[in-house]
Amino acid sequence: MNRHPQQRIAVAGAGLLGRLLAWQLLRDGHAVTLYDAGDLATPPAAAWTAAGMVAPLAETVVGERCIYAMGRVALERWPQWLDKLQAPGLWHPHGSLVVAHPQDENELTQFRRDLDDAIGQPAGYRALDAAGIHALEPGLAGFRHGLYLADEAHLDNRGLLNRLLEAILELGGECHAHTPVTPHPGEIATPSGRRTFDLVLDCRGHGAKPSHPTLRGVRGETLHVHTDEVKLSRAVRLMHPRYQLYVVPKPGGHFVIGATSIESEDRSPISLQSSLELSSALYTLSPAFAEARILEQGVNLRPAFRDNLPHVTRGDGLIGANGLFRHGYLLAPAVVDHVLAEIRGEGERPFAAVLSAAAPQESLP
Numbered sequence: 502m503n504r505h506p507q508q509r510i511a512v513a514g515a516g517l518l519g520r521l522l523a524w525q526l527l528r529d530g531h532a533v534t535l536y537d538a539g540d541l542a543t544p545p546a547a548a549w550t551a552a553g554m555v556a557p558l559a560e561t562v563v564g565e566r567c568i569y570a571m572g573r574v575a576l577e578r579w580p581q582w583l584d585k586l587q588a589p590g591l592w593h594p595h596g597s598l599v600v601a602h603p604q605d606e607n608e609l610t611q612f613r614r615d616l617d618d619a620i621g622q623p624a625g626y627r628a629l630d631a632a633g634i635h636a637l638e639p640g641l642a643g644f645r646h647g648l649y650l651a652d653e654a655h656l657d658n659r660g661l662l663n664r665l666l667e668a669i670l671e672l673g674g675e676c677h678a679h680t681p682v683t684p685h686p687g688e689i690a691t692p693s694g695r696r697t698f699d700l701v702l703d704c705r706g707h708g709a710k711p712s713h714p715t716l717r718g719v720r721g722e723t724l725h726v727h728t729d730e731v732k733l734s735r736a737v738r739l740m741h742p743r744y745q746l747y748v749v750p751k752p753g754g755h756f757v758i759g760a761t762s763i764e765s766e767d768r769s770p771i772s773l774q775s776s777l778e779l780s781s782a783l784y785t786l787s788p789a790f791a792e793a794r795i796l797e798q799g800v801n802l803r804p805a806f807r808d809n810l811p812h813v814t815r816g817d818g819l820i821g822a823n824g825l826f827r828h829g830y831l832l833a834p835a836v837v838d839h840v841l842a843e844i845r846g847e848g849e850r851p852f853a854a855v856l857s858a859a860a861p862q863e864s865l866p
């Protein structure tokens with residue numbers, strides 16, 4: 502039985518945070534209205550472009566230590582949520598593999614040192630030789646050394662977003678596609694007028710920039726390919742002196758190769774250079790990828806604050822959650838737990854020091 506008074510709640514943005522929060526709030530018995538500027542079946546969200554890796558170890562190497570602690574929450578929460586969504590097959594907890602070609606093995610050594618520094622001992626990886634790599638991923642060719650990060654996972658993120666939308670509709674959520682909105686305390690401004698609510702959640706990702714001038718978009722490009730010639734069971738990261746790329750297996754012989762990280766808010770199509778780097782990285786993982794068919798080229802903006810950490814802002818009648826940057830699937834569970842605790846008035850908010858802190862205001866140099 503719901504212990505909380507039912508509220509009329511509007512959620513602006515049906516990307517990752519918007520869908521997760523709408524679903525959870527409907528489960529809590531609230532009346533939820535969800536708006537997105539784009540289509541709901543193939544949303545313009547970064548969450549749709551993303552690879553869906555849940556990588557607390559590898560992401561802590563490039564981020565703050567608190568990412569690791571929040572990421573550990575994700576490893577626990579995703580299987581629970583997917584169970585409730587009756588979609589456990591979307592979760593792939595088989596670890597991830599980090600490899601480098603023989604000429605780039607210094608990069609692997611450095612990554613291992615960085616991992617030790619970032620996490621401390623034991624850092625939760627296992628060093629592999631060629632036989633160990635082959636045992637895990639027989640589809641890879643020519644690697645002598647690698648690292649197996651057992652405590653990492655990936656999600657079928659598009660399957661998740663679709664399932665969340667179904668669940669929201671099943672629970673009676675009201676959904677509006679192609680409706681760009683402006684959230685205000687207790688009110689949503691739509692192209693056709695204003696509507697009042699008890700509470701408004703701003704989950705617009707990079708679309709919230711007009712409300713948060715210090716929010717920036719970090720361009721990320723991906724390729725989606727299909728082949729039946731190569732099988733992978735887990736995400737594979739390729740260390741390289743100029744870029745670090747990954748390949749994430751998706752259902753039906755699909756793979757996502759990503760991702761560039763460019764300090765630009767340009768949403769124009771993928772550049773020739775990025776396309777070449779992504780496809781050649783894939784080809785060097787295994788020549789069997791040569792005949793893969795390129796299905797899609799993805800471009801989107803990761804929403805980031807100056808400190809590259811997520812922040813939750815709370816005012817009367819308006820809560821904003823944003824800044825998930827490159828760690829959306831990794832950090833969303835901790836952020837969603839925090840926002841729900843705010844709404845439910847629960848005391849336990851383990852990441853309040855990070856999430857409730859004001860986002861840094863200074864602009865980029």
Ligand SMILES: Cc1cc2nc3c(=O)[nH]c(=O)nc-3n(C[C@H](O)[C@H](O)[C@H](O)COP(=O)(O)OP(=O)(O)OC[C@H]3O[C@@H](n4cnc5c(N)ncnc54)[C@H](O)[C@@H]3O)c2cc1C
Pocket residue numbers: 513514515516517518519536537538539544545546547548549550551552553554555680681682683704705706707708709720721722723759760799800801802803804822823824825826827828829830831832
């Ligand atoms: C190439 C790429 C790869 C990535 N890979 C990973 C990964 O492997 N693992 C990981 O953890 N993270 C990854 N990420 C990051 C992750 O996708 C984001 O952190 C996450 O999607 C942010 O969630 P969000 O809900 O804040 O924003 P989004 O998912 O972008 O959703 C925002 C939604 O708001 C809507 N919107 C915007 N403005 C308005 C408006 N005015 N009115 C109504 N709706 C509006 C948008 O249409 C969109 O649907 C990746 C991102 C990119 C770009």
